Amino acid sequence: MEDWTGILRLDTEVRSGKTVARNVYFQGAYKVMRPIYHDESGQVCYYILNPGGGYLDGDSYKMQITLDKQAQLTLTTQSATKIYKTPHTLAYQETVMDLKEGSYLEYIPDPIIGYRDARYKQKTNIHMEKGAALFYSDIITPGWSPSGERFSYNTLQLINEIYMDNELAVYDHVKLNPATKNMDGLGQMEGFSHLGSLIVIGEKTDSNLIDKVYQAIHKDSTEFKIGLSELPIPGFTLRVLANSTQTIEKIVADCQRIINEEWLNKTPSFLRKY
């Protein structure tokens, strides 16, 4: 595919204790804002924008992010990724991220919202070197529908492949397909509308950390349900079923706070957007 609707390339490295961009390139319907340093740690934060306002029929996006040794980057979006009706060709996004030794990436985008008859596929490949750390989250939500239908999108599909030193270590494939499935049924969304996922990878993960995260976010509640599990490499994954973006964002923020305190010895900043 050569005709991308939007292309974004961001290469980061450390210069005198601060993570800076060695190269920023964007074209079409992708844009990044000026870097922001929320604290004194040198960790940089970039906001991605979609000036087009949403993904339409046949749109395709490509993102390439690299973190050089020791680089620390927070990547987020300025607003939700809205997927509109795709009558002919699904909307597609491809992301490749490279994390060199000792680097840390926080990827915390706003939710993906699937509107009526939307079809969307997202492929994310993350290549990590030993000693790199990752905090990855995503949220899938249904868009408001005039008919009051809870799930009016056709398909939202997210595939994550994470490689550690070139070996596949995590393969995460979610495909929500209300067009052919009963989403409220047993085993599916089970009465919830939003799905949040979190993948955290880092050599410092142990069962104490996972227990700590679980204690912090676990609650007997009808508002959400969580599942937390250790990965085959040091790290864990979290799934959240809920009925609002805020509920999931709060859980993700709680996890982020613990990881930042434990691994970076700092408290994360609130990502102001509005």
Next chain:
Amino acid sequence: MGDNILSLFQLCDSSFPTGAFSHSYGLESYIQEDRVHDQASFLQWLDVYLNEQLIYSDGLASRLVYEALEENNLQKVWKLDCMLTVQNLPRETREGTQRIGERMLKLVESLYDVPVFLEYRERINKKLSFGHPAIVFTMIGHHLGVTKSTTTLYYLYSTISTLVQNAVRAIPLGQTAGQKTIQQFQVPLAKATEKIQSLDEDDFGIVSPGLELSQMKHERVNIRIFMS
């Protein structure tokens, strides 16, 4: 062919000691929440487990492994062993399946003299591969000359019938209800096998959120009769 079918039957028997009887793959979480409590609700769970998880993982892998064995493409087999394991995000089901795979391999190694088993064993010992029952089972089916779709069908059958036995103990269901469930599942199993033949490789590893979450939740269940 008749003799070979019996040979594959041996692996489908719930008394074939792979340890599968100690795994519920998240069913126990549903039982504890009282969402699965009788034959009807169990059938619902079993249907989702088969059609929303098993066919995209073990089922599709079985077909792809068989095709790879026909092309003598072992690299592809080892790749599928890795993918089957790393797509299984809930730790208990991942590690449990791995143990079942290893035990099944050990057993069939003592029953059959097939070089590919030796290679699989060596890769597992060197931690190059994980071990997975769908792969071991498919290797046997291929070795015995049983067709691709029959091998997949029998694999699915063996998984489902073990789960029914587990449900009979755990819910509990009567033995008759258990047998009725297995009988009612003959058509769904045939349909699932048919669907697997038409799946795309890109469909590999699709999970249903609720099922996966219940498998993850099981790790935090205090009183349990199953290991997953």
